[in-house]
Amino acid sequence: MLTGPISDILSASRDIGWVLEPDAKQVLKSAGLPTPRHELAATPEEAIRSAGRIGYPVAAKVVSPAVMHKTEYNGVALGIVTDDDLMAAFNRFERMDQFRGMLVEEMVTGVELIVGATIDSQFGPVILLGIGGIGVELYGDTAIRMAPLTEKDVRSMVSQLKGRRLLQGFRGAPPVAMAPLTDLVIRFSELIMDLEKQITSIDLNPVMCTATGCVVADARIILAGKR
Amino acid sequence: MDLTPLFHPKTIAVIGVSLSNDRHPANVIYDKINLRYPVKVFPVNPKGGQIHRHPVFKDITDVPGPVDLAVIAARSVHVPAILKGCIEKKVGGATIISGGFAEVGRTDLQDKITSLAREAKLPFIGPNCLGIYAPDRFDTFFLPGQRLIRPEAGNVAVVSQSGGVLVDQMVKFKAQGIGLSIGVSIGNKALIREIDLLEYLAGDPATGVIAFYVEGFGPGEGRTFVKAAHQCPKPVIVLKAGKTVAGSRAASSHTASLAGDYAVFSQVMAQHCIAEAKSEYELLAFCEALSCYQETIDGRVGIITASGGHGVLAVDILSDLGLTTPTLSKSAQKDIYDRLTPSVQPIASVGNPVDLTGSAADEDFIGAAIGMSRSPEVESILLLILPYSPTLSPELGARLSQIYQEEKKPMVAYVPHENKYKMLIEGFELNNIPVSDSVEGAVLMTESLRRCQPC
Numbered sequence: 306m307l308t309g310p311i312s313d314i315l316s317a318s319r320d321i322g323w324v325l326e327p328d329a330k331q332v333l334k335s336a337g338l339p340t341p342r343h344e345l346a347a348t349p350e351e352a353i354r355s356a357g358r359i360g361y362p363v364a365a366k367v368v369s370p371a372v373m374h375k376t377e378y379n380g381v382a383l384g385i386v387t388d389d390d391l392m393a394a395f396n397r398f399e400r401m402d403q404f405r406g407m408l409v410e411e412m413v414t415g416v417e418l419i420v421g422a423t424i425d426s427q428f429g430p431v432i433l434l435g436i437g438g439i440g441v442e443l444y445g446d447t448a449i450r451m452a453p454l455t456e457k458d459v460r461s462m463v464s465q466l467k468g469r470r471l472l473q474g475f476r477g478a479p480p481v482a483m484a485p486l487t488d489l490v491i492r493f494s495e496l497i498m499d500l501e502k503q504i505t506s507i508d509l510n511p512v513m514c515t516a517t518g519c520v521v522a523d524a525r526i527i528l529a530g531k532r
Numbered sequence: 533m534d535l536t537p538l539f540h541p542k543t544i545a546v547i548g549v550s551l552s553n554d555r556h557p558a559n560v561i562y563d564k565i566n567l568r569y570p571v572k573v574f575p576v577n578p579k580g581g582q583i584h585r586h587p588v589f590k591d592i593t594d595v596p597g598p599v600d601l602a603v604i605a606a607r608s609v610h611v612p613a614i615l616k617g618c619i620e621k622k623v624g625g626a627t628i629i630s631g632g633f634a635e636v637g638r639t640d641l642q643d644k645i646t647s648l649a650r651e652a653k654l655p656f657i658g659p660n661c662l663g664i665y666a667p668d669r670f671d672t673f674f675l676p677g678q679r680l681i682r683p684e685a686g687n688v689a690v691v692s693q694s695g696g697v698l699v700d701q702m703v704k705f706k707a708q709g710i711g712l713s714i715g716v717s718i719g720n721k722a723l724i725r726e727i728d729l730l731e732y733l734a735g736d737p738a739t740g741v742i743a744f745y746v747e748g749f750g751p752g753e754g755r756t757f758v759k760a761a762h763q764c765p766k767p768v769i770v771l772k773a774g775k776t777v778a779g780s781r782a783a784s785s786h787t788a789s790l791a792g793d794y795a796v797f798s799q800v801m802a803q804h805c806i807a808e809a810k811s812e813y814e815l816l817a818f819c820e821a822l823s824c825y826q827e828t829i830d831g832r833v834g835i836i837t838a839s840g841g842h843g844v845l846a847v848d849i850l851s852d853l854g855l856t857t858p859t860l861s862k863s864a865q866k867d868i869y870d871r872l873t874p875s876v877q878p879i880a881s882v883g884n885p886v887d888l889t890g891s892a893a894d895e896d897f898i899g900a901a902i903g904m905s906r907s908p909e910v911e912s913i914l915l916l917i918l919p920y921s922p923t924l925s926p927e928l929g930a931r932l933s934q935i936y937q938e939e940k941k942p943m944v945a946y947v948p949h950e951n952k953y954k955m956l957i958e959g960f961e962l963n964n965i966p967v968s969d970s971v972e973g974a975v976l977m978t979e980s981l982r983r984c985q986p987c
Contacts, residue, residue: 323784373784421787425796427754433787441786449791449799451755458803506788527784 310335315503315528321370324526327408332526333509336496338489339520343410349395353388355409361386362412365394366523371402373525376439384412413520415513416471416481420490420521422452422497423506424529430497434459434490436468437511444468452494459487472514479516489519505529533655535724535732537624539714541600541670542571545592545623547614548606548630549575549583557629557674558605559583564677569670574599592617600624603663603672608632611659612644619652627672628658634720635660646722655728661719662695665702667712675699686711687740688823689733691726693718693747694773701745701815707949708969709961710820713739725750727757734764741822743769743815754797758804767822767983771809772797805984814976820966821977825942829981831855834910835885836900838892838924842916842946842971843885849975850914855982857910859883864907871899884910893923894931901932905939914978915945916971919953929959929967936965942981946974 311332318324324332330340342359345368346352356363367380375381380401382394391409398407419437424430428451435447448462463469463483474480489512497507508525544565550556554563558575562583565573575583580590589595592602592614602623604614608630618626626649633642642659649656657663663672667685673695683705690705692698695717705712713736716729726744733739742764749757761768775794801808807822809815833855837843847857860868865882872880872888876896881887886904888896897915904913915932917924929945936943947957949969960967968974 419786421785421791423785423787423791423796425754425791425793425800426751427749427793428758428796428800429752429755431791431796431800433791435790442789445790447790447795449796450803451758451800461803506785506791508785508787510786525785527788 315500318526319528319530322528323373324528325368325370325405326366326375326524327368329524329526330521333496333521333524337492338496338509339485339518341411341413341520341522343408345406346395346409347406349392352391352395352407352409356385356388356391359409359411363391364408364410364412364522365391365398366408366410367398367401368405368408369401369403370405375523413513413522415515415519417511418486418514418519419447419508419510420493420512421506421508421510422493422504424501424504430494430501432490432494432497434462434466436466436471441510452497454491454494456487456491459490462490481514482516482518485518486514489521503529533653533728535625535655535728537600538627538655538657539664539666539732539736541624543574543597543599544571544601544603544670545574545576545589545595545599546603546605547576547592548604548610549577549588551577551579551581551583551588556605558603560674560676561603561605561629561672565670568677569668571670592621592623595621598622598624602626603629605629605674608638608641608659612641612648615645615648615654615656619648619654623654626654626656627661627663628656629661629663629672629674630658631660633659633722642720642722649723655724656722657716657724658719659722662698662717664717665698665712665715673699681706683710683712685713686823687713687738688743688819689713689736689739689741690715690743690745690819691718691729691733692716692745693721694745695719697745701812704812704816705819708816708820709958709967710816710823725753727753727760730757730760730764730768734760734766739766740826741767741769741819743771743809743819745771745773745815747773754800758800758806761806762804767807767826769807769809769815769818769822770801771812771815802984807980807983813973817968817973817976818980820968821944821980822983824964824966825981827942827981828983829911829942831982832858832909832911833914833978834860834904834907834912835914835916836888836897836904837885837916838888838890838897838918838921839916840885840887840889842918843887845971846914846916846975847885849972850978853975853979855975855979857884860886860904860907860909864903864909867906868900868903871903872896873899890918890921891923892921894925894928897924897928898931898935901935901943902939905935905941910941912942912944912978912981914974915943916974917945917947917956919947919956926953926955927959929956929961929965930963931959933960933963933965937963944968944974944977946971
């Protein structure tokens, strides 16, 4: 069932047509998906205090209903380690259309995956798992299954990826922990079953996976009826 | 709704026969049922009169006794009234051949007949379709019998949104010796859709394999279909047409852009253990192989060939598809060697492929097939038979089939399809061993045995 906070966030986002990143993260957190520590800062001073609590390095991202594809608008700054750089990022973002604040977030690393969902006209909610990052559409290395998923489905999705060796400990890197990844994808598929009527598609990209777990570093939720 | 009267009618009324035009679709249907099939048929036309000295009934309600199936081939505007007559007569089911409904924008007319039928629980196929082809029992195709290529009765059911594709598949079934349990052209599928036929055919004792030609499902309908197919104990094969989407959709997310209609379709089919045929050629290969074998393999294949080149070609195609050709154990190799004729022993290779060379005789194929059937390294046998050598007899097909009967390891054969090898081919096919006219086709048949098992 859809819990209160999720449905409140979705209704509040209806006018924009998609869910701003801090809210999207809140939706995922409520559904039990791991997200990095983050705080929304309205002023440079707030941003510096947030960074102090989270601890450098941090990522800074613009929050604006006019900027859905943040990277394309230069709205993301990664690996910030000083107050000065954080201020500079804030000053740049502040000038962007409909600026609502800056997200200050714990930096996470790992193998970049995409976990996505769309509502297919013939099959309803379907889940996509693939090699993520900015090249996701370029390589199109993805696997798709009808939701809700079982453990067996997730296993077969991973084995279908050409880049699966990246997850199995490629070139000396420790292998990605499969249990947390499987758990994340299954929980996500269950969330999508609940959101079928409210959304058209969701990208969790990248989902950062390591030997100890997976974290959703960025999320985009596109609502139904808009765009 | 009970679909049995639709598919097992004892009495058929053909509505819309012409009194003056023998080539009218309804007349073609009436004539062939009347002359050729073991069912009782009644012509109906509001004008009455006679055709070929048989009385024409003015209304379906005038037909004496019960009517199992009404075949409606009148103009679309008359169909609602005709359907009302069928409901009054308590007809078991109908096939609406007539066009002139949703396909030309007359959704109103289609909705009207659909709601009439649904309310009265009268199942109908169509409209805008060829209807049903049941070998040796009856058919509702408006194509004269002498023009149709008629496959034998068998265990493969074909359900097609397109009548043309179905008729063409029948030609190929006939050429490949694949038997048909029933062919259904569902046209606009206003009432009876793929899912209804899947459920019916899953319980039909004459059907062992269910094949669909699908252009698309309705909203949410795909989900219901794949879930039902996943539960179906019989192999389900789907050929999807319309794989490319003309123009690109503006997608606001990566997922929406990557999860295009066909990408989703294809992977969801695989997820639910439905064999997706990528082409008509694959459809044919899958139908033939799965009509013979219900057992499944992981993908370890043994090859027995009369030509080294064919063996290598087959290994290439197999490995492209992810199937393997493991080397046989020393003991299996020795067992096969011992079974070969003295003249072939020194020139054959017995690893895998087992290459018997162009000097191979029937006994060599038989010895190798027995040895390989008993070798646990492989789960199925690919026979590459080049019947050019005088040492191979036309009986080889039947003799090798006998080995499958005894050893139960699935075999698939490649034999060039020339008339003079017909007896060899029939020796396989009549004994339920699939035969392809190409190495690639034989590999595809083998691959279809690797279908995933419903959990």
